[in-house]
Amino acid sequence: MTELPQQESSEDAASGSELLEEVLREFAELDSAADPLRVELVTSEILGEWWEAGDDLAAELIEFAAEAPEPERLVAPLAALRSLAPTEEQREAAGLALDKLGLGEPDWARALNQVQVGECWRTSDVYGDETSVLCVFGEGESAHGLLVSIGYALFGGWADEAVIVESPAEVISEMQSQAAESGNLVTCEPITPGRAHQLLADAFVGTELQTEPEVTDDYVRFRALAMARTRSLPEPEPVDPPRVLSAEEEAETIDEFFRAALDLEDTEAARVCALRLIEFGMEHDPRTPLRVGPDKLASFVDLVDDGAIELTDEQDEVLDAVLPAWARWGAQRDSLPADAVEPLIEAVEDRIYERSLETESSLDAYLEDAEDLDEQAAAAVLERRQFAIPSVYTEIAGEEVELDPSDPEQRRLLVIGEHPDFQDSLAEDDLDEESFLRLAAHTTLVDQLWDDEPAEVWQAAQRLLTRGLQRTEVIAQLAAALEERLETGEGDGLEFDLDDYLRALEELG
Template identity: 90%
Template sequence: MTELPQQESSDAAESGSELLEEVLREFAELDSAAEPLRVELVTSEILGEWWEAGDDLAAELIEFAEVAPEPERLVAPLAALRALAPTEEQREAAGFALDKLGLGEPDWARSLNQVTVGECWRTADVYGDETSVLCVFGEGESAHGLLVSIGYALFGGWADEAVIVESPAEVIAEMQGQAAESGNLVTCERITPGRAHQLLADAFVGTELQTEPEVTDDYVRFRALAMARTRALPEPEPADPPRVLSTEEQAEAIDAFFLATPEVEDTEAARVCALRLIEFGLEHDPRDPLRVGPDKLASFVDLVDDGAIELTDEQDEALERVLPAWARWGAVRDGLPEDAVEPLLEAVEDRIYERTLETESTLDAYLDGAEDLDEAGAADVLERRQFAIPSVYTEIADEEVELDPSDPEQRRLLVIGEHPDFQESLAEDDLDEEAFLRLAAHTTVVDQLWDDEPPEVWQTAQRLLARGLHRADVLAQLAGVLEERLETGEGDSLEFDLDDYLRALDELG
């Protein structure tokens, strides 16, 4: 018997027309003599809200200009979009729509993003994991700066924070002070505006390529203005091309690693770990794939733990020996300062220790109630339950969460997390009877596998796996058999005939 999940009501989202009306009101509050920077900040915040919500309301606003009953209200936002819309296509479309209206523009319209370029500075950690770029615009008391934080642990580098600062001279002093106080761990240098353009443009591309980048609230707020200021910089200097490593060069690097680190046993599993590190570098750090840094190596471990980088159990065990040695070998090869090597190794050891704790905690959840079993019995329980729930992590409402599979309610959420169609229906309060039955069947089958009750469910799953079916297909077949036999009982409960269910399972596989 399975209880029907309760549907939750959700508030209706604001319609596009309501949001557009709100935008028109905000621009109506900006008089013609408003400071251009104020207009830019208002526009950037609006565009940031749209970007975060995944709505392309800029295009809708431009189209609305064709039929707007009060076209004069569209002049200000179109003028702002002409300068600050993130894509060239939208900027051109906004300008074209504005020209078609043929109405007078605010005084600030032609001054947006028309700025003089001043000094550009860059700080970077010695490992190459992080950098901050500051560009100064304007002069004297009216000068302001764009400060962008860039990480190079993933995606070839991407921006996670951007902010407009009022006192760039103070920020420059802070950057210089940070470098001076760090010893050899942080550098600070003045760079050309062209170099700054290249760094920022590449970083913004890295962010935009991600489906759901983890960025700060300031990045969302200042994103459009930061991109506009980047376009105001001189042409970007050419960037170093990606470093391509042939299969032979990768093998040579692995040979050199084991030759330099005799304390690591040269096994096939250890070599696969080294190869995965190189492949990770080629994908996520293409200009310097063999570079080592605390953030970069931690990101590698994260991807292993998430299953994005696949290792066998033997290879995973070897990783704990390979990773610190790889860090030390890379530090020597890259000529890192001596006082930078120890913090790097400590960070790697800390990440491995955290991983051990996470693994032990996860195992405790999977072996809940099986503490008295011998090693072979515990292994069987672990295999069955990890088939039912392969990960304690899932994404609910666009947020990654860690849950306890031994808790029935949290286990249900882990099942829902594997089925976006269930999530969407639940969130929209639109789970029909057919979807209810599917959800009930899936959660019940997972519960049966977890508890091994009835044991025929796991026996059937093993037969199907032996035939070469993938986990998702096996679960789909098991849930399908149960769903066909579910009947409504008292209240919101669902019931099924156990004998009939077991006969149907026996016929599978």
């Protein structure tokens, strides 16, 4: 008998049926004369719950319509999905399913997202890090607005908050007041609906491209309606394409930066930091890759600390000097107002200071039992232990965690973090023998390096590093030498012959 893969369990099926039944009940409470905006809000909230949970129940509901025992109960949700489902494919499928039912629709069905577009406004900070867009729909007392917050520090711009507001005129007044009270740090201006469409559509794409975007509860609730309102705007205005710097242009930009940054030493390490800043800008701020802003530069530091942007130790050390100089040069290059420059520099220096505190905190864990050592001896301990455990941060089961390497159990988790391919098997307790031995060897090796016992392990590592091998290559060779000698001992524990192991280490490098 051929086994069908990943069959849905009866429990999952029941859960899905219950959710669909709950949706049908909610729509049954909406009579034919319900206010279209109320229907849109109910639908958007339901779609938001599905989106947040990672479930595509909209597709299931559409498929269910073909064989539903009570098809009249499907008319209202299908009519709502025809207008508000986030994807064009689902909207078309909902419309086709509704046509096949051939039943009368509620009075509100054809009024969904049929709105009169009014004025559109935009506020922005002077750096270009943050923007809020307000679009007004309808007139008079029945008017409502869509307010979306967009950040441009990462992902080319993405929306993290969206809300439907009842009194758009009051929001416009607040936006204008905020700009007036900010001096030169915030601008507020009317924009065309086509420009608003372009800004919002791009921002929603930036959010959807992320696996787990950090958005507000309001974004989840109003997401589907916000996207629908965006589709009701006139065609988006064209914008400049992303700016791609050639290698020659990157080199010229770096030269220009160092000519302007007179107090910054022009070293290879500093130039690499400048290059990484340019590369970061082209990836995450492609239309204005050289723009500087507090949020954008803080995001760059975050990615460096997370390991997403790789710097050597030497490059990392000079970053503290490069970053403020880059911010000041960029501010001058972009002709930022004078009263915007100092807040920018202060924000960058504050982030560097926070980073130094984070570094000191992690160093304490590496040197917890080395308080009585002199500076040279402490530096040697730090070098060895940071080779064993390069970072106190790792990712376990999709979650980033900070751990204490001085604690043996947490140190083991840091090793496991270096083996994401083993994590599912470990969680299900079905790790195969080969993988178990490999992980056991790596874990034991790290403990040996941490304690410097036997000292021959670190000596062998240093010889391999001198030959030009990278850390991962050195760890692999050392762990392999240990793994080959691991044997099952009493109580299913693992043992190895120390003398044989030391001879193998001596042969390395």
